Amino acid sequence: MTALSLFEKSTTYNGAYIFMMANRFQMLYFVFIMPTYLIHPYMIWGIVLVGILSHFNLMLLSKWFRSRFATKGYDGFVEVFGETLVRFFAWIGLFFLLLKASIILIGYVEIVRTFIYPSMNQKWLILFMLMISWYVASKGMETTIRLIVIAFFMIIWIILLIVPFYLPPIAAFHDLFPLIPLEWTEVNWEGLLFIWSSLSGPEYLICLGPWLRPNENTFKSLAYANALTVLEYLLLFVGSLFFFGSNYVSTTIYPVVNMYRYLQSPVIERIDMLLISIYLFQFVFAISVLLLCFYGVARIAGRKTTKPTSRMGYFASWLTILACTMIINEWAWNGGTVVNRLLNLQIWSGAITYLLVPSFLLISIYRKGRV
């Protein structure tokens, strides 16, 4: 029996990988339901504004990557915070990782069930997805990171399918009016929070520090990833305004998938089925990375960092995510409704981690430098 070596490091990845990972992390589940939350045409500016804020946030994050601690992984964190504090953060981190993995998994599975297998029990789909992720993640962190190339290039072209929605007769300028907010309600604040939360994700790259090769271009990679994401958000949101009109967009579930459903192809009729299946790549990638992070963080939390990785521990992490997802799916998930408490929790938790992690790390480094 060969030993399981999940966190071996024989090579490091450059800025292109950072770019692709940051971008795909920002394009997970939330983008599918975004127009339902934004509704008003003037939220276009909201996307731009929050995108710019995110740009500055990534600037902070890249400063962390440039520091000498980033690539050392666990040892780096210990150097900055001390062992007790790292273990404390690891415990908190476990919660966020678990929540994020479960929510995006359920979110995607629900899309699959809605459009492809309406009669299928969601639990099977969750199990299948996690089994694929198990396989991918068991190849080790290095190979998993490499999967991003496939995931990125399999999916990025899909955004081009938006073009027909920008042509008349579907596109009409008056669908975008009024362009400035004439009244500002709570819904708009929630929309901004939602955009910020969907832009979260790159902060998880700090867990992958040892496998990355940060240099002076790291910030550029992150900034381009962010810019591409904002562009995709804008294209999808404006496209859905053209397609549904501002009055109807809030009543649809999964507006983005519904838009793709309207496309016609001479070869296959249900183009949405194909596209949803292709999105599997990025979800498998994200969940595999989160699974590996979860295992790694759990090892830190349980003071097992000196021992080699074990099949048992890996399996236990996998089982925890599976169990958590199943429990959420069974008891706490109100699919397809805005009154979905867990989704709201994820919106908040994503927003908080994205806001706090980079600035907190940076402050710690500066304090460390002074002491």
Place this chain on the structure above:
Amino acid sequence: MRWIHAAFALTILSGIIATTGCSPFVENNTIEEIAPVIFWSLNQSDDRHLEISTLVPPLIHEKKRMLTLKVDLQKQGGKEFNLIYYRELKPGQLRVIVINEELARKGVLPLISTYLMDTDISQRLYLIISRGNFEEFMREQLNEQANLDYFLYRMLKHYEASNQGEMSILNLHQFKNKLFSPYADPYLPLFEVKKINLTYKGTAMFRHDKMINMLPLMDDQIFQLINNDHYLKLFAVPSSDVILGHVRSKVDIDLDPSYKNMTIKIDLTGRLEEYRGNKNLHKREDLAKLHQDIEKYLVSRTSDLLKTMQQWKIDPLEIGTRTLHPFSKPISDSEWLNLWEKMKFKIEYRLTIQPLVNVNQ
């Protein structure tokens, strides 16, 4: 040795799943056993019930027959058909919904919302209104033309695909968007059905989701020109004994800032296809006179059409969208309706006709 363990575990696991009958897939789509229907026809049966019918089996060389059921809900129809027919009906290939006029006058929203929600059904579903008994027509025609349901769909698709401007065809998605927009009202093609033929009669106009009335053919032609397709292959103007061909229109609608007056300028370009009047078209004066006659006639017809729309309190031309501006608050739909009812308009036509004969000075 490891793979033996893995294989063993896998066998046991699949054995357990198989013996408990816990298969994740429950739907059966074996092509020989299903009948993917192309259209549903909906009728009002009595106060509470719907009469719903379709033609089965589609596109298979097998004797077709008409199935009709009396149901409370549409999907119930889908279910009960399976009980009286040996194939299972599948809605995945549904293309056309035929709604009876009486039913449409009571409101179509509860009917179409079923199709809006169903992820199996394409949003490019055509909706048409039938006047008369569609089922009877289908039943009569079955012997003459076996694939009638398919050809009906092809006809709608043909006229929709490149906006040829013969019929006002909307699919479910477009209908829904017009229905939910505060500044637009939907419309659908209306077909009159007799025992032996199906005739396009004009455009059925809707106020919210209820059918109000129908535009007859002459008005329908103008409607195609100024709104729906901006094109007519043949445009008959019987008052001047003339047929114009390949008519393209460019419509310029201008609202004044108070929304009290409106100017519509319509440029028509086309060519003279047929003339049966007694003017000499080789003479310039006569041709100019013909131009004037047609323009005058069109102005009066269009103004009547707009007045009718004001009377019916509908705005299918989506003139209300012109009140939207990037930097001002949109007016509400009831406000717009009030303005629209009182609006005064001026209509100008500019005709450019290629005479297709040599004109003398």
